[in-house]
Amino acid sequence: AQSVTQPDIHITVSEGASLELRCNYSYGATPYLFWYVQSPGQGLQLLLKYFSGDTLVQGIKGFEAEFKRSQSSFNLRKPSVHWSDAAEYFCAVISNFGNEKLTFGTGTRLTIIP
Protein backbone atom coordinates (compact mmCIF):
# COMPACT_ATOMS: atom_id res chain seq x y z
CA ALA A 1 0.00 0.00 0.00
CA GLN A 2 1.21 3.46 -0.78
CA SER A 3 2.19 5.69 2.09
CA VAL A 4 3.73 9.07 2.74
CA THR A 5 5.97 9.87 5.66
CA GLN A 6 6.83 13.33 6.91
CA PRO A 7 9.36 12.63 9.66
CA ASP A 8 9.35 16.12 11.14
CA ILE A 9 6.21 17.03 13.09
CA HIS A 10 7.36 20.55 13.90
CA ILE A 11 10.20 22.69 12.57
CA THR A 12 11.27 26.12 13.78
CA VAL A 13 13.31 28.34 11.48
CA SER A 14 14.57 31.89 11.77
CA GLU A 15 13.23 34.39 9.29
CA GLY A 16 15.60 34.64 6.34
CA ALA A 17 17.07 31.20 6.93
CA SER A 18 16.78 28.33 4.49
CA LEU A 19 14.21 25.60 4.85
CA GLU A 20 13.95 21.94 3.95
CA LEU A 21 10.91 19.83 4.76
CA ARG A 22 11.26 16.13 4.30
CA CYS A 23 8.87 13.75 2.56
CA ASN A 24 9.36 10.07 1.83
CA TYR A 25 6.94 7.88 -0.07
CA SER A 26 6.47 4.18 -0.36
CA TYR A 27 5.36 2.93 -3.73
CA GLY A 28 6.94 0.77 -6.40
CA ALA A 29 6.34 2.86 -9.50
CA THR A 30 6.86 6.56 -10.02
CA PRO A 31 4.05 8.32 -8.20
CA TYR A 32 2.49 11.72 -8.62
CA LEU A 33 3.79 13.90 -5.78
CA PHE A 34 2.42 17.09 -4.31
CA TRP A 35 3.15 19.64 -1.63
CA TYR A 36 0.31 21.59 -0.05
CA VAL A 37 0.28 24.38 2.50
CA GLN A 38 -2.48 25.06 4.99
CA SER A 39 -2.77 28.17 7.14
CA PRO A 40 -4.76 27.90 10.40
CA GLY A 41 -8.47 27.54 9.78
CA GLN A 42 -7.98 27.51 6.03
CA GLY A 43 -8.16 25.01 3.23
CA LEU A 44 -5.23 23.57 1.30
CA GLN A 45 -3.23 25.45 -1.29
CA LEU A 46 -1.09 23.63 -3.84
CA LEU A 47 2.56 24.69 -3.75
CA LEU A 48 3.90 22.39 -6.46
CA LYS A 49 3.56 18.98 -8.04
CA TYR A 50 5.69 16.40 -9.81
CA PHE A 51 4.47 14.00 -12.46
CA SER A 52 7.47 13.30 -14.64
CA GLY A 53 10.42 14.96 -16.36
CA ASP A 54 12.75 17.37 -14.61
CA THR A 55 13.19 16.18 -11.05
CA LEU A 56 13.54 19.72 -9.69
CA VAL A 57 10.14 21.34 -9.57
CA GLN A 58 9.48 25.03 -9.01
CA GLY A 59 6.36 26.12 -7.22
CA ILE A 60 4.64 29.21 -5.94
CA LYS A 61 5.89 31.51 -3.18
CA GLY A 62 9.54 30.68 -3.95
CA PHE A 63 9.30 26.99 -3.03
CA GLU A 64 10.93 24.16 -4.91
CA ALA A 65 11.09 20.40 -4.46
CA GLU A 66 13.35 17.70 -5.76
CA PHE A 67 12.25 14.19 -6.61
CA LYS A 68 14.91 11.61 -5.81
CA ARG A 69 13.87 8.15 -6.91
CA SER A 70 16.85 6.44 -5.27
CA GLN A 71 15.82 7.86 -1.89
CA SER A 72 12.05 7.75 -2.45
CA SER A 73 12.00 11.36 -1.38
CA PHE A 74 10.37 14.60 -2.45
CA ASN A 75 11.76 17.24 -0.11
CA LEU A 76 10.48 20.80 -0.14
CA ARG A 77 12.94 23.68 0.01
CA LYS A 78 13.01 27.42 0.21
CA PRO A 79 16.22 29.50 0.24
CA SER A 80 14.93 32.21 2.58
CA VAL A 81 11.75 31.94 4.61
CA HIS A 82 9.40 34.79 5.42
CA TRP A 83 7.21 35.13 8.50
CA SER A 84 4.19 34.53 6.26
CA ASP A 85 5.46 31.02 5.50
CA ALA A 86 4.43 29.86 8.98
CA ALA A 87 1.81 27.18 8.32
CA GLU A 88 1.26 23.45 8.09
CA TYR A 89 2.80 21.68 5.11
CA PHE A 90 1.55 18.43 3.67
CA CYS A 91 3.15 16.06 1.21
CA ALA A 92 0.78 13.89 -0.82
CA VAL A 93 1.05 11.06 -3.33
CA ILE A 94 -1.13 9.46 -6.00
CA SER A 95 -0.10 6.17 -7.46
CA ASN A 96 -0.19 6.46 -11.24
CA PHE A 97 -1.13 2.89 -11.89
CA GLY A 98 -4.24 1.13 -10.67
CA ASN A 99 -4.99 2.47 -7.21
CA GLU A 100 -6.03 6.10 -7.50
CA LYS A 101 -5.93 6.96 -3.84
CA LEU A 102 -4.62 10.38 -2.94
CA THR A 103 -2.71 9.87 0.31
CA PHE A 104 -1.42 12.63 2.57
CA GLY A 105 1.41 12.68 5.03
CA THR A 106 0.74 13.73 8.61
CA GLY A 107 2.11 17.20 8.01
CA THR A 108 4.94 19.38 9.26
CA ARG A 109 4.14 22.50 11.23
CA LEU A 110 6.50 25.34 10.41
CA THR A 111 7.15 28.10 12.94
CA ILE A 112 9.14 31.18 11.96
CA ILE A 113 11.00 33.14 14.62
CA PRO A 114 12.31 36.70 14.16
Added chain:
Amino acid sequence: NAGVTQTPKFRILKIGQSMTLQCAQDMNHNYMYWYRQDPGMGLKLIYYSVGAGITDKGEVPNGYNVSRSTTEDFPLRLELAAPSQTSVYFCASRSGDNADTIYFGEGSWLTVV
Protein backbone atom coordinates in the same frame (compact mmCIF):
# COMPACT_ATOMS: atom_id res chain seq x y z
CA ASN B 1 -16.98 27.39 -13.02
CA ALA B 2 -17.39 27.13 -9.25
CA GLY B 3 -14.81 24.39 -8.62
CA VAL B 4 -15.59 22.13 -5.65
CA THR B 5 -18.49 23.23 -3.48
CA GLN B 6 -19.09 21.79 -0.03
CA THR B 7 -22.14 22.33 2.13
CA PRO B 8 -22.72 23.00 4.93
CA LYS B 9 -19.67 24.91 6.12
CA PHE B 10 -20.53 24.48 9.79
CA ARG B 11 -22.82 22.04 11.57
CA ILE B 12 -23.41 20.90 15.11
CA LEU B 13 -24.95 17.44 15.51
CA LYS B 14 -26.19 15.57 18.51
CA ILE B 15 -24.94 12.06 19.17
CA GLY B 16 -26.95 9.56 17.15
CA GLN B 17 -28.21 12.05 14.59
CA SER B 18 -27.54 11.56 10.92
CA MET B 19 -26.60 14.02 8.23
CA THR B 20 -25.16 14.31 4.75
CA LEU B 21 -22.25 16.47 3.73
CA GLN B 22 -22.70 17.56 0.16
CA CYS B 23 -19.89 17.86 -2.37
CA ALA B 24 -20.35 18.99 -5.94
CA GLN B 25 -17.91 19.82 -8.71
CA ASP B 26 -18.63 21.34 -12.10
CA MET B 27 -15.39 20.39 -13.84
CA ASN B 28 -16.48 16.95 -15.09
CA HIS B 29 -13.82 15.30 -12.94
CA ASN B 30 -13.82 11.54 -12.63
CA TYR B 31 -12.01 11.28 -9.31
CA MET B 32 -13.48 12.55 -6.07
CA TYR B 33 -12.33 12.16 -2.48
CA TRP B 34 -13.52 12.73 1.07
CA TYR B 35 -11.04 13.46 3.86
CA ARG B 36 -11.28 14.27 7.50
CA GLN B 37 -8.77 16.38 9.35
CA ASP B 38 -8.66 16.25 13.12
CA PRO B 39 -7.12 19.15 15.04
CA GLY B 40 -3.37 19.31 14.54
CA MET B 41 -3.41 16.24 12.33
CA GLY B 42 -3.08 15.40 8.67
CA LEU B 43 -5.80 14.44 6.23
CA LYS B 44 -7.14 10.92 6.37
CA LEU B 45 -8.96 9.45 3.40
CA ILE B 46 -12.49 8.31 4.18
CA TYR B 47 -13.83 7.27 0.77
CA TYR B 48 -13.00 7.94 -2.82
CA SER B 49 -14.56 7.44 -6.22
CA VAL B 50 -12.99 6.95 -9.65
CA GLY B 51 -16.20 7.63 -11.54
CA ALA B 52 -19.98 7.59 -11.36
CA GLY B 53 -21.24 4.40 -9.78
CA ILE B 54 -17.83 3.43 -8.37
CA THR B 55 -16.72 4.05 -4.80
CA ASP B 56 -14.07 2.56 -2.56
CA LYS B 57 -12.98 2.75 1.05
CA GLY B 58 -10.07 4.80 2.23
CA GLU B 59 -8.19 4.61 5.52
CA VAL B 60 -11.05 5.51 7.90
CA PRO B 61 -14.42 4.53 6.34
CA ASN B 62 -16.18 3.27 9.48
CA GLY B 63 -19.25 5.31 10.39
CA TYR B 64 -19.57 6.81 6.90
CA ASN B 65 -21.23 6.00 3.62
CA VAL B 66 -20.95 7.52 0.18
CA SER B 67 -22.65 7.32 -3.17
CA ARG B 68 -21.72 8.54 -6.64
CA SER B 69 -24.84 8.48 -8.78
CA THR B 70 -23.60 11.34 -10.97
CA THR B 71 -20.19 12.62 -12.01
CA GLU B 72 -20.85 15.95 -10.31
CA ASP B 73 -21.94 14.87 -6.82
CA PHE B 74 -20.26 12.85 -4.10
CA PRO B 75 -22.22 13.10 -0.84
CA LEU B 76 -20.86 11.76 2.46
CA ARG B 77 -23.38 10.30 4.87
CA LEU B 78 -23.00 10.02 8.64
CA GLU B 79 -25.66 7.62 9.90
CA LEU B 80 -25.20 7.68 13.67
CA ALA B 81 -23.04 10.63 14.62
CA ALA B 82 -20.46 10.04 17.34
CA PRO B 83 -18.16 12.52 19.12
CA SER B 84 -15.21 10.84 17.39
CA GLN B 85 -16.56 12.20 14.11
CA THR B 86 -15.99 15.78 15.21
CA SER B 87 -13.62 16.99 12.56
CA VAL B 88 -13.13 19.14 9.50
CA TYR B 89 -14.16 17.41 6.32
CA PHE B 90 -12.65 18.20 2.93
CA CYS B 91 -13.89 17.09 -0.43
CA ALA B 92 -11.54 17.06 -3.41
CA SER B 93 -11.69 16.25 -7.10
CA ARG B 94 -9.26 15.74 -9.96
CA SER B 95 -9.51 15.04 -13.65
CA GLY B 96 -7.04 12.17 -13.81
CA ASP B 97 -5.44 13.33 -17.04
CA ASN B 98 -1.80 14.16 -17.55
CA ALA B 99 -2.21 17.78 -16.51
CA ASP B 100 -3.78 16.71 -13.25
CA THR B 101 -4.70 19.31 -10.70
CA ILE B 102 -6.48 18.52 -7.48
CA TYR B 103 -9.17 20.90 -6.37
CA PHE B 104 -10.29 21.11 -2.77
CA GLY B 105 -13.48 22.38 -1.27
CA GLU B 106 -13.28 24.93 1.52
CA GLY B 107 -14.08 22.39 4.22
CA SER B 108 -17.02 21.53 6.45
CA TRP B 109 -16.58 21.97 10.21
CA LEU B 110 -18.62 19.32 12.03
CA THR B 111 -19.05 19.09 15.79
CA VAL B 112 -20.86 16.18 17.44
CA VAL B 113 -22.04 16.83 20.99
